[in-house]
Amino acid sequence: MVTIFWRTLWDKKYTLLAYWGGEFIMVWMYTALFPTIDKISSSYNQILETFPHSLLEAFGFEGSFTGFASYLAAEHYGIIWPIVLIPFLASLAGAAITKEIEDGTIELVLALPVARWKIFFAKYVAGIVALLLFLLFSILSTIPMAYLYHIDFAAESFYYMALLGGLFGWAVYSFGMLLTVLFSERGKVYMILGGTLVVMYFLKIVAVLSENLVNLKYLSFFYYFNAGDALIQHIINAETYWVFIGISIVCTISATIWFTKRDVAV
């Protein structure tokens, strides 16, 4: 099991390094720019006041520049961060089982004296570890960087953001892992995962812009993924825990059962 876990991570090393490194550099850039941005924050806030509140909310920005946390929520964690995270997780999920079926290498794995559920979990845990390191490089790395640039900040902001990002990532990854055991072509996994998340994002925007359709927000991961609340107010709603943890557990159990039962013909 440990061998499969390590090989799964090792085979994706360039992808992992690119995403981890890319996010680290991006966060470094935002942090380095903050002292300059902070000096002209009043001008920024004046510009922001001219936009309709619902439009700003639709794109993940609900406040004004009041400090480092609100700056990062608006500039990065509210929208760019999940946009980077989703393809990262889709790539990990797609490679876990579907790519092995496409390449035929799953036969080599299935011919080993290892139970299918163990194969699934070795690959699943490898993805979770990759996600945790993504959180480290993209969120928690901000703490030492802020010290480096003498920025006033609350470390709690980033603990909450890492927790929220972790829950969001876990739910997306678990859904991706369910798709990777359901299908034998990566195209279908990416299309359905990406398509579902695009629809969810669209539902969130529709719910913000139309009072009649406000309840649609509950169908969107992006409603529960509220970076502003986590970073600025240090709040993660109870429903966010329920939805993300619930979906992750249901998808993981379903994926394990399906992979154990399914025919694997290459």
Next chain:
Amino acid sequence: MDNLIKHFGSVKAVAGVSFTVQEGDIFGFLGPNGAGKTTTIRCLMDFIRPSAGKITLFGKDAQLESVSLKNDIGYLSSDTHLYNKWTGLEHIKYVQAFKGASPLLQPLIKRLNYDPTRRVKNLSTGNKQKLNFILALLGKPKLLILDEPTRGLDPILQNEVYLILQEFQQQGGTVFFSSHNMAEVEKICTRTAIIRSGKLVVVENITDLKGRNIHIGHVTFAEKVTLPELSIKNVKFVAEKNAGYSFTITGELKDFFKTIGRYTITDFDLNHASLEDVFLNYYKK
């Protein structure tokens, strides 16, 4: 294997296959493309699950106890499914992590003249097949399930593989392999099964199969003789361009000679069928 049935939707890939492989056999599994050989092998390996029927290996249910059984099974896939970015050595270490080190490894590498340091993507089809074969023999397998093991190998290496399989058999191992190559089946197999359209048509010892009373030949008549006039129960005639007929006789020759004796024969030959002819006879039925 007891009445194995496997459907893919409305397609019946395997329709009630039953046979037994004795320990110590080298068992050839033959059939044309799409006959159900690979589907049967995938059921044996528990990659796919039978729609009905039961497979028992070493007294254990092949589905329920597949994990423990795989400790005793070496498997070679019909296509060379390997990780392109890995070297041969990485593959070997990966499999050994689960099946344990094999004392056969170094002698095998030497006998097959294989370089394990090269990446799979840079290997020829034959070298990939060598690696596949080495991986199947890692650990201490009691049973080898090989789907076309000599595909892509040159004749010298094919002979080396036959020798290795025979040595494996002499040490008490059992080999179950599918093949299209009649000569290799004739050369190394003790028993064989022929599958056609998902159904087993024969399971026999090679010597018994070769001893079957099948003759093939050719006859040309001076006069015009039609196919209905040559209707004989155990003979199949096929008209040729030169007014002659090729034929396959299964069983007694008496009725055949009695019938063709009514006409004037200008050319005639008759031979015992080779093993290949026997197989082709089954394939075409």
